[in-house]
Amino acid sequence: MPFPDELVHDVKVHDYDPTWPAEFAKLAAELQATLGPLALAIEHIGSTSVPGLAAKDCIDITVLVASVDEPLLTERLTAAGYRLRPESWNRAEEANGVAYPKLVFAPPVGARSHNVHVRERSPAARTALLFRDFLRADDVARDGWGGFKQRLAQSVPDLYDYGQIKAPAWTVLMGAAERWAAETNWEAFR
Template structure:
């Protein structure tokens, strides 16, 4: 589960908004900036998280996943810091467990004063990168699950506006959601595009 400790300029109550078609264009702009800053180090840049699912209610925060061939912390932090992005320093924003595997990562906040963004750098082929894509594609494929998940988040945000508390309550529900996603992946033959995954193939 993603746990973000906001910088001072990011602190605000949790609010889950109806889907906005502008999120796609805002991701595209962010992707261009990241590609320019990282060059060939950014092998694939994915729109992930709830704003990447058409029709899904979400916090107004764009999540971008950058898949890299090597997670060279010093180099990547320097390149993104040069264009204003701030590396989140918490230990849990440097590593996460996915499919029982401890996976390295880096998470960046936007430059101060910019729209809410999280930039996740993960290894190409890592199970944590797969997890983010499976979450997205499962909800894109299943309108019933998408609508139920959005309604749940809106009800929760209406009652719990503290980000840490919201995340703690949402975590076990996310586990249930992703169990369903894994069943869907097995039944549908879903696989990840972009290279680096043992099971290869095309994205659905």
């Protein structure tokens, strides 16, 4: 759930903004400086990472780490103003029926809207990268997903309801992504 400074009245899904990659790069550099060698990789994920895809104006970032239990991760991020999201769904994510640990941080108060997902290399982390890479490779799926989100936001402006309705459609999308991954021999971690 959003922190009080992040509350919005309506979900807004915007046409793709070509400045999103540069904004990610700036945030990634800041995170790399904050985390140093704790960050094994920093990746732009989510809808803003896919050229041409409509998205909420919130940059999603995944930071791959050796262990989310490393105390320095939270110490360094909170010292930089990041806020650990407390909800259970922001502490673990499921893939193939197995729960994998993760941490999600909100940006410092007043910062550009973004989320930092801290994950270990796992099937759950793979899913975030697969979403991005599949939609980068398949224009029809990208445009269909973007159009769906835009129509949904117009009909269901409440953020929680929007997410609840989007979730089953995302599952269908990811079924197509898995087929694409098998057909192309795609790998998340090289």
